[in-house]
Amino acid sequence: MLGWTAPLLLLVVGVVVGLSLGAVSLSFREVIDGLFTRDAGAAHTIVWDLRLPRVLIALLVGACLAASGALLQGVTRNPLADPHILGLTAGGGLAAAFSLRVWPDLPQHLVAPIAFGGAVAGAAMVYGMSWRGGVSPLRLALAGVAVASFLTAGTTMVLVTSTLRTQAALSWLAGGLFGRGWNDLEVMAPYAGIGLAGALLMSGRMNILSLGDDAAQSLGLALERSRLAVIGVAALLAGAAVSVAGLVAFVGLVTPHVARAVTGDDHRKLIPLSAILGASLVLYSDTLARTLEAPVEIPLGVITAAVGAPFLMYLIRSKT
Amino acid sequence: MKLEARELKVGYGGKFAVEARELVIAERSVTGLIGPNGAGKSTLLRVLSRALKPEHGVVLLDGQVLHRLPGKQVARKLAFVGHNVDGLLDLSVLELVQRGRFPHQSFLGGDPEEDKRSVGWAVEVMRLAELLQRPLRSLSHGELRRAWTAVALAQRPDVLLLDEPTAFLDISHQLELLVLLSKLTEHGVTVLMSMHDLTLTAQYCQEVIVVKDGHIAAHGSTQAVLTPELVKDVFGVAAEYREDPGSDRRILVPFIAQEARGPADLEETEAELSPH
Numbered sequence: 001m002l003g004w005t006a007p008l009l010l011l012v013v014g015v016v017v018g019l020s021l022g023a024v025s026l027s028f029r030e031v032i033d034g035l036f037t038r039d040a041g042a043a044h045t046i047v048w049d050l051r052l053p054r055v056l057i058a059l060l061v062g063a064c065l066a067a068s069g070a071l072l073q074g075v076t077r078n079p080l081a082d083p084h085i086l087g088l089t090a091g092g093g094l095a096a097a098f099s100l101r102v103w104p105d106l107p108q109h110l111v112a113p114i115a116f117g118g119a120v121a122g123a124a125m126v127y128g129m130s131w132r133g134g135v136s137p138l139r140l141a142l143a144g145v146a147v148a149s150f151l152t153a154g155t156t157m158v159l160v161t162s163t164l165r166t167q168a169a170l171s172w173l174a175g176g177l178f179g180r181g182w183n184d185l186e187v188m189a190p191y192a193g194i195g196l197a198g199a200l201l202m203s204g205r206m207n208i209l210s211l212g213d214d215a216a217q218s219l220g221l222a223l224e225r226s227r228l229a230v231i232g233v234a235a236l237l238a239g240a241a242v243s244v245a246g247l248v249a250f251v252g253l254v255t256p257h258v259a260r261a262v263t264g265d266d267h268r269k270l271i272p273l274s275a276i277l278g279a280s281l282v283l284y285s286d287t288l289a290r291t292l293e294a295p296v297e298i299p300l301g302v303i304t305a306a307v308g309a310p311f312l313m314y315l316i317r318s319k320t
Numbered sequence: 321m322k323l324e325a326r327e328l329k330v331g332y333g334g335k336f337a338v339e340a341r342e343l344v345i346a347e348r349s350v351t352g353l354i355g356p357n358g359a360g361k362s363t364l365l366r367v368l369s370r371a372l373k374p375e376h377g378v379v380l381l382d383g384q385v386l387h388r389l390p391g392k393q394v395a396r397k398l399a400f401v402g403h404n405v406d407g408l409l410d411l412s413v414l415e416l417v418q419r420g421r422f423p424h425q426s427f428l429g430g431d432p433e434e435d436k437r438s439v440g441w442a443v444e445v446m447r448l449a450e451l452l453q454r455p456l457r458s459l460s461h462g463e464l465r466r467a468w469t470a471v472a473l474a475q476r477p478d479v480l481l482l483d484e485p486t487a488f489l490d491i492s493h494q495l496e497l498l499v500l501l502s503k504l505t506e507h508g509v510t511v512l513m514s515m516h517d518l519t520l521t522a523q524y525c526q527e528v529i530v531v532k533d534g535h536i537a538a539h540g541s542t543q544a545v546l547t548p549e550l551v552k553d554v555f556g557v558a559a560e561y562r563e564d565p566g567s568d569r570r571i572l573v574p575f576i577a578q579e580a581r582g583p584a585d586l587e588e589t590e591a592e593l594s595p596h
């Protein structure tokens with residue numbers, strides 16, 4: 001039980017801290033007032049209109065990326081898999097970049113679904129490339145790396161050949177939640193909700209799938225159908241995250257490893273714990289991103305990488 | 321439970337890797353599947369376990385076409401243990417063996433009592449009681465092999481297929497596992513396993529299926545089939561049965577003909593080496 005109390009506590013503290021820190025710092029009392037009383041004045045506006053939606057988006061983005069990473073690491077049986085490395089988020093990035101290049105006046109609320117579609121298309125490319133009468137975990141991982149490099153190259157190409165205005169519109173690609181509000185949350189919530197529920201429903205099968213093909217086959221699991229379903233859900237989750245937060249690296253890679261240190265390879269615990277830890281990681285990172293060098297925002301992806309990468313190195317050295 | 325194949329042809333890309341006109345696995349006994357490398361033993365096991373679809377013909381499990389049955393339904397009657405066993409998963413032995421209950425569990429879970437009984441039985445048969453809480457990473461290869469076999473047993477199969485169960489095991493672990501597998505027939509389980517060691521095959525299998533160049537070269541009781549002539553013909557090495565001084569059994573000993581040394585030769589060599 002101790003394995004769950006600490007992460008949940010971390011999460012709650014993160015929410016309070018995230019709501020109180022910013023250009024105007026609020027006390028704990030003001031945060032509570034701002035949340036629950038309408039006539040709290042400025043505190044209400046700051047907490048309710050500005051910080052709360054952003055905090056909630058950060059939580060969802062982190063939960064989605066981490067759950068997606070846990071699914072992908074299980075299905076590829078590869079500890080290096082994550083939605084970033086396997087081309088899922090790269091597909092979303094390219095789709096968004098390309099449509100903004102072609103149509104610079106694209107309204108923001110359309111960028112999200114386009115990025116989402118790109119992520120799903122990226123996943124489909126990876127899946128299609130690794131299909132040869134069935135997909136093997138190794139081919140899946142290798143095809144993912146190839147597709148990711150290819151799509152990222154495409155995004156860079158679009159960025160360097162586009163106007164300053166487009167580039168500005170695409171700044172979210174570097175990963176960030178600047179200016180995100182309730183309507184962004186409304187756009188991503190359904191995808192994130194379905195994806196997270198799907199990941200939890202999939203956890204029993206993931207336990208069987210992660211035993212390897214021979215054992216999973218012997219236990220009667222429909223291998224190809226299960227793999228397709230898992231990749232579909234992972235794409236849904238990655239798409240939801242990339243559509244509001246751009247390319248946020250390392251969350252999907254690192255978080256499942258941290259969770260695994262607590263739960264072992266039991267996906268019924270691993271997936272929810274990954275989601276909780278991922279939510280915390282992105283929330284704290286985003287709070288840092290907007291307060292560390294205020295009023296300048298550091299890209300969220302930079303913070304998650306700066307926090308995540310050393311932690312991964314630590315895990316590698318301590319576990320293997 | 322009867323496992324049989326009829327007019328079976330299995331292939332990769334138009335070429336038939338294995339053919340078997342009629343194959344009936346002897347029930348409640350241990351059958352050894354032998355043959356040179358690449359003869360098609362693994363392919364045959366995979367078709368019989370439902371992992372691979374035949375291009376022609378059918379595999380029948382208890383009279384029903386295996387490849388048309390739902391996976392979980394098959395998995396409650398038939399289990400397969402591949403020859404690679406993973407020791408890197410971050411699981412305890414108990415957690416691993418419990419996963420063998422998957423085919424008996426629906427979305428809402430299964431019958432906890434029955435799950436417990438079956439896991440307990442698998443653990444007992446594979447002598448894992450003292451290792452239950454140990455992480456897989458800490459197991460020896462022999463223990464790991466027993467743990468993965470227990471996963472298959474927790475399925476409560478009537479038919480157990482194993483691909484080279486003794487591969488990479490030292491001799492004591494090989495013998496231990498074969499003794500444990502032999503005991504399964506007392507519980508009504510039909511065992512079919514591919515083997516490389518002919519001596520052990522002769523000792524522990526009541527039946528043998530001999531695969532050569534993708535077809536069944538011989539099939540029947542070990543005594544009748546596994547003769548020195550057949551070993552010579554299929555494997556290209558000489559072999560003979562020798563009396564086991566400790567029992568009234570005979571032991572099959574394969575050897576390379578040119579280097580063959582009978583007991584007389586050995587005495588001669590010893591005499592030459594001896595200073596007296």
